[in-house]
Amino acid sequence: MITHFKLEMRKSLIQVCGFLISTLGWVFISCTTAMDYWKVVYVGGKGGNWMIKASWYWSNLWRDCVTDTTSVTSCRDYDILWAVTSYVQGVRGLLMIGMTLGFVGAILCFIGMDCTYIGGREKAKDKTLLAGAMFHLVGGLSACAAYCLYTSKVISVAFAPTADRSIIRYGIGTPIFLGFIGSFLTILGSILYAVTVISKRMTSAFTKRSKTGHKSSKRLYSSVHYTPSRDLSRSSASHISKISNGKNGEKISAKDTFV
Template sequence: MNIILIQVFGFLISTVGWFLVCCTMVMDYWRVSYIGGQGGSWVINAAWYWSTLWRECYTDSSDVANCRDYDTMWVVRPETRTDQRPLQAVRALLLVGMFVGFFAAIFCFIGMDCTYIGGHERKKCRLLLIGSALHFTGGVSCFAAYCLYTARLGTVLFTQMADARILRFYIGLPVFFGLIGSTSIILGSVLYFVTLYRICQTER
């Protein structure tokens, strides 16, 4: 396959991946718990508890949501600290990954063979190498964030399964979007590395 096509395909995959990761930062229902619907009308008894990276909410059967924002960016509720302690690490990993990914996209765009900026071929290869490494680092950082969130949620779910007084939260859709997006970012960086390897082979 042509090197330019591989680079364009890698650029598209990584861009879609970063788009999904950015969307998950503002999406609701990172974790969700549902109670009610038994022993009577579900319209009266149903309730949903859900949370995001920035707030936790309660929605009743009338579709009215009551939310409480976390006080600051790095603070969670003291009474639920054992459940949400990894939330700070998840935020940090995602923000670091997105910061790195911003520069990765710039370097890779300049270093691609189909662009007419970036200087001579050797310099463009160097920029593409730096961008690919940054893409891979950012993708791994985001993937680790979603895995950490999922692992902590699963740990709480299974260790407190016998206690009926504790709400059992389940993984929401944003986490799955994030896992797909971070995997796409890593795959895009691998495609960039493949083109760099082929360029080095042809130069020999």
């Protein structure tokens, strides 16, 4: 009983840790969609007063901007939806899918955890928790694919062997690293959820097998019958009386019986 209680406490603790980790990852992913400096480059500062000539070019998912040393920022918002660059559209779509799946997964995991009193019976809660873990896993992979797509595009342009100086070679900004961390946390939380459900089912299956094996051994032991010593003494006495009466009903003389 005590060991069972300890196991339940460990499962609840792992599920709470998974909920906190996956929710934190979902928050990181959601914050990156509105952050600036997805890609940034520093231009100027050579030959003369860098305080006047230096500037920072940066972009996010929604606009391109430039900031000079006087902290004046000029931005150009992206045009209509179908005029945006294709890879930016793909990153937007993947992030929206990841955020939506993460939100649904957080709700399902909250309902399916052992420490909550909603969600029905134990089997129903396990199914709900496993479904939430799958939502988190797919959402984390979708967000990770979005960051990988954006990073590969920036790196391919930055290291492209071209002589055109009008092409701005950007570097990777802070939101990309924060997004990768959020994706990793979301996937890690889904793994923790799945481990609790799978371990619970494995332990229940093992206990069922042990119980069935114990019952079969009891039945095998009970099927063997032992003849009591009292029955053996009766059968030997009857056998001796038959011998004393003689074979085929013939009587034995007193001399023979004495011998």
